[in-house]
Every structure is written in structure tokens, then in C-alpha cells.
Amino acid sequence: MLKTPLDIPQQLAQFQRHGILVENKTAALSILERVSYYRLSGYALEFRTSTHSSHYTPETTIEQIYDRYRFDEDLRHILRKYLEIAEIFYRTQIANTIALRKCSQPPHEQHYDVANYYRKNYFSDLMVQLRKQLHYYKDSLFIQHHMDKYHGRMPLWVLVEVMSLSTLSKYYSCLYRSDQEAVAAPLNTSARTLRNHLHALSVLRNKCAHAARLYNTVFSPKVILPTKTLRSTPSLQTDTLFAYLIMLAYRLPNVTIQQGYKKELISLLDAYRGKVAFDKIGLPNATETELLMILQNA
Incomplete structure (x- = not known):
């Protein structure tokens, strides 16, 4: 009962x-x-x-509990904005790079060919899921156009626009390592790190989209962070909220956007100083000053 x-x-x-x-x-x-x-x-x-x-x-007190809820609520507002920026950026990077590498010759639809993917079965399953997702966009003019004129086939740069961040992450993981590296190299990262970060970004986005709790939560997957960050902050755990916040800073498209993001985070942390326990977001041995410095240097 x-x-x-x-x-x-x-x-x-x-x-x-x-x-x-x-x-x-x-x-x-x-x-x-x-x-x-x-x-x-x-x-x-x-x-x-x-x-x-x-x-x-x-x-x-109930006020202490509510402060933690409000911290999460305010944090999600910040993250939604910057996760959208990251999502659009990586859609663009993946689509442009793979389209030029695979689809420059007629019929320009080689991105549908399973032979162009390392994880072939996974890619086939992903395309089945994606075709189902297209149903939700059936009233969109660009979908109607490609259904009518191209029998539902569309260029990769169009196809990624209907991919969720989770689907985009899975699509990237299907690619051959050389193609993954072609996307990652101009971003000054490795294919392994970018695969991990795209997965982590999709987890963070889904939590924000569904207003799930971020504070005092264990995250999976653990994020890959630069060695310099881990050495300078031995107490930093890579399955925590703070690790994910740092990861997002690395995955934003340029310094100006990164600085804006970190400024908003630092302002939020300053507003909740003394109201929430910073160890519950992933830095059990760091002082508040150290926490802010880690963010600024990320």
C-alpha cells in the first residue's frame, strides 16, 4: 500500500x-x-x-532547506543559457566537419551510409530513433520541405538541428576516431575528452530541462578535466556538480562567453555564501576563496 x-x-x-x-x-x-x-x-x-x-x-530549519532549493533553481537558470550556447556550437562543429569530410561528392548524403561509421549497429539504432524524433517536427517548414523534395533525406547540417544534445553525443561516438579527432583538434581537445564532455553536457542539460536536483548529487559519467586543474585542486571529485561546472567552462566557444559564464557563477556563489554548503557541490576541502579562484582559472 x-x-x-x-x-x-x-x-x-x-x-x-x-x-x-x-x-x-x-x-x-x-x-x-x-x-x-x-x-x-x-x-x-x-x-x-x-x-x-x-x-x-x-x-x-525549513529556510535552510529552501535556500538550497533556491540555489539550485538560480543555478539552473544560468546553466540553461550556457548549455544552449554549447549545444548549438557543437551541432555546428560536428555538422560542418563531417559534412565536408564525408559529403563533398555527389550524392552528398554519405552521412546516411553506415559504412562511414565505426559503431555501425549503434549508428543504425540511432537513425531509427532519430526518424521517430522527426515526427515531433513534422509541422516545421524545413522538415516538410525535405520530406516533399528529398523524400525525407536532408543534409547533415539540417539533420543535426533535430538532434537533442544526447543524440548528438551518441552520433559523435559513432564516428571513426579520425573523424572525431578532426572535430576535436580545432577545439584544442582530444576525441576522448570531447566524447566524455558531450555525454556529460547531455546529462547536465537533461537535469536542467527537468528541474532535477543538482546540489548534493553524484554525476555520471565522471568528467575528464585537465591535469593542471586536478593537480592544483586534489580535493576536486570528477563526479560532482562543481566538476561539471568547470567542464562546461571548457566547452564554451570563446573566451568572452567563458568569462560571462564564470562571472555569473561567481556572483551566484557569492550570493549564497553561508547559505549553502560548498562541500555538497564537490569541493570538500576547499575554502570559498579557493573555490572562486578555481572557477576563475578554468
């Missing part, structure tokens, strides 16, 4: 029974009217008396 549903005052009472302090009941009820009990409880995990307990450490 599942749990009995609770109304808003009952949800607040449940928090209180588990040891959460509520000084302003009206404000607390307002929080629960906007953010569900279940969602908020994920931000309270660090205050549990033990892993398997539903009770919280003394003096834990």
Missing part, C-alpha cells in the same frame, strides 16, 4: 514531526504551495541524522 496523500498543512506538520523547525508558519506554507514536500526533502538529505533515518539534526 502506498503512502496516504497529505494536504499542504499536513505536509508542513510532517516536516515538523521529523524535526524541522518552522518559525514562520505562513512563509513555510507558502513555500510548500510552490515546491512539493517530496522535492524539498531531497535538499534536506544532508541534515538527516543518518542515511536511513527520516529525522533531521537539531536546529534544522
